[in-house]
Amino acid sequence: MTPTPRREPQxxxxxGRALGDHLKDARRAMHLTLRDVEAKTNRAVxxxxxxxxENNAIKSPSPNVLYHxxxxxxxxxxxxxERAGHRTPTPTQRAGGADERLLAxxxxxxxxxxxxxxRRELTEYVAFMRQRRERRENDS
Numbered sequence: 001m002t003p004t005p006r007r008e009p010q011x012x013x014x015x016g017r018a019l020g021d022h023l024k025d026a027r028r029a030m031h032l033t034l035r036d037v038e039a040k041t042n043r044a045v046x047x048x049x050x051x052x053x054e055n056n057a058i059k060s061p062s063p064n065v066l067y068h069x070x071x072x073x074x075x076x077x078x079x080x081x082e083r084a085g086h087r088t089p090t091p092t093q094r095a096g097g098a099d100e101r102l103l104a105x106x107x108x109x110x111x112x113x114x115x116x117x118x119r120r121e122l123t124e125y126v127a128f129m130r131q132r133r134e135r136r137e138n139d140s
Contacts, residue, residue, distance in 0.1 A: 019083040024054040026073040041068040060084045
């Protein structure tokens with residue numbers, strides 16, 4: 001039997017930790033099992049898939065998967081995108097006049113396809129969603 005070569009984990013220059021290790025630590029800190037995360041994402045992230053990510057067998061999960069995990073763990077979505085090797089917009093690439101903090105973390109290819117009006121509307125919608133989330137958090 002030929003041993004399977006171990007894949008090198010994706011790391012960031014900021015802390016040198018692999019995406020999988022970072023996610024595993026975040027999950028454990030919240031005392032969640034793999035199945036708990038699967039349930040919290042309505043099966044958008046299965047326990048088997050998350051296990052592969054945490055063991056660095058999958059180095060670059062989709063932005064959608066990373067978004068779900070960022071929401072559950074309270075992690076920075078932009079950081080997860082970078083750790084997974086996805087491109088994120090730089091300040092000069094972001095929508096002209098849009099609040100850069102609102103668009104930070106969106107994959108660059110998603111922004112490149114929008115016209116100015118769509119960018120403005122997206123920025124307004126993101127601001128609305130964040131405001132709504134903050135209200136819900138303050139009410140609880």
